[in-house]
Amino acid sequence: MALTGNSNIITRKYLDSLLIETRYMNSSVPDQSLTLYGQHFDSPVMTAALSHLDHFMFEGATSLYASAAAKTGTVLWLGMAEDPEVERCASTGAKMVETIKPFADRERIFQKIRHAESLGLLAVGIDIDHPFAEDGSPDIVDGYEMAPLTTAELRDFCSCSSLPLIVKGVLSTYDANEAVKAGVSGLVLSHHNNRIEYAIPPLMALPEIKAGLEKEVPIFVDCEIQTGLDVFKALALGATAVCIGRPLMTAIKKDGENGMAEYLLDVRKQLSKAMAYTGCTSLDKMDPTVIHHASWL
Numbered sequence: 001m002a003l004t005g006n007s008n009i010i011t012r013k014y015l016d017s018l019l020i021e022t023r024y025m026n027s028s029v030p031d032q033s034l035t036l037y038g039q040h041f042d043s044p045v046m047t048a049a050l051s052h053l054d055h056f057m058f059e060g061a062t063s064l065y066a067s068a069a070a071k072t073g074t075v076l077w078l079g080m081a082e083d084p085e086v087e088r089c090a091s092t093g094a095k096m097v098e099t100i101k102p103f104a105d106r107e108r109i110f111q112k113i114r115h116a117e118s119l120g121l122l123a124v125g126i127d128i129d130h131p132f133a134e135d136g137s138p139d140i141v142d143g144y145e146m147a148p149l150t151t152a153e154l155r156d157f158c159s160c161s162s163l164p165l166i167v168k169g170v171l172s173t174y175d176a177n178e179a180v181k182a183g184v185s186g187l188v189l190s191h192h193n194n195r196i197e198y199a200i201p202p203l204m205a206l207p208e209i210k211a212g213l214e215k216e217v218p219i220f221v222d223c224e225i226q227t228g229l230d231v232f233k234a235l236a237l238g239a240t241a242v243c244i245g246r247p248l249m250t251a252i253k254k255d256g257e258n259g260m261a262e263y264l265l266d267v268r269k270q271l272s273k274a275m276a277y278t279g280c281t282s283l284d285k286m287d288p289t290v291i292h293h294a295s296w297l
């Protein structure tokens with residue numbers, strides 16, 4: 001029996017309840033460029049960590065996902081993938097974050113981090129929110145068993161390479177600070193496409209988590225981000241960058257690599273519009289007071 005409380009629906013409702021205050025006086029043409037882990041990017045709009053696209057869509061879809069990101073200079077987050085697939089995506093030239101599962105076989109995590117380092121990826125992620133299956137037992141994905149991470153284990157993963165390590169699937173100040181204590185270089189606020197029902201929408205959790213962080217690290221956000229205005233709301237509330245997943249799958253289904261590239265460029269244009277209209281004309285001028293929560297929506 002399907003449970004009620006779908007977190008994607010709740011998250012979408014929350015995003016639509018956030019309204020934008022305009023500030024035209026003294027505004028200017030915006031610049032959405034971003035420096036992250038020592039590298040420069042044209043935009044904070046990124047792909048989300050998707051996996052199994054060849055299975056869910058069609059053969060070659062993962063490669064299209066990567067090449068559309070490369071073509072547009074978009075940071076490519078990739079989900080669970082075997083090494084040859086990671087190598088194929090990296091060979092497109094896209095700046096990439098490989099998201100590694102919390103494999104019960106911890107040696108496999110170390111190997112994947114070292115492999116990512118040898119490919120010169122931008123960073124690696126671990127989705128800490130995927131240890132358990134629907135009944136609370138350890139999940140098994142593609143034959144690999146998962147297990148929850150301890151803070152000490154996360155510390156070892158952080159220090160085993162020179163790559164920034166980002167933890168994905170954070171929705172509490174508790175997890176955020178355990179990860180920060182372990183030495184992570186970033187957090188992704190996400191419920192991972194409704195992994196649990198009634199999850200707090202990432203943008204609702206963002207201000208509290210950011211304020212409660214024992215050490216400042218980049219914060220990424222995903223879930224139900226569809227337009228540049230959604231991206232803007234996340235940035236204004238304190239996100240460093242924002243990831244889009246399923247809408248890019250739809251864009252690929254419609255018009256392949258070009259469809260996804262166009263979608264990403266449209267989102268950037270919409271983001272520029274929101275930045276210009278609010279006077280938040282660069283990422284360091286983002287201001288949470290331009291966002292108002294309408295509880296009646």
Ligand SMILES: Cc1cc2nc3c(=O)[nH]c(=O)nc-3n(C[C@H](O)[C@H](O)[C@H](O)COP(=O)(O)O)c2cc1C
Nearest residue numbers: 048049050051079080127192193223224244245246
């Ligand atoms: C087909 C598919 C595969 C995914 N695979 C992964 C994965 O391997 N690792 C991960 O951390 N998240 C994975 N996710 C979750 C996404 O990274 C993202 O958190 C989620 O889809 C919410 O973003 P969206 O609403 O823009 O799709 C996957 C999502 C989808 C739809």
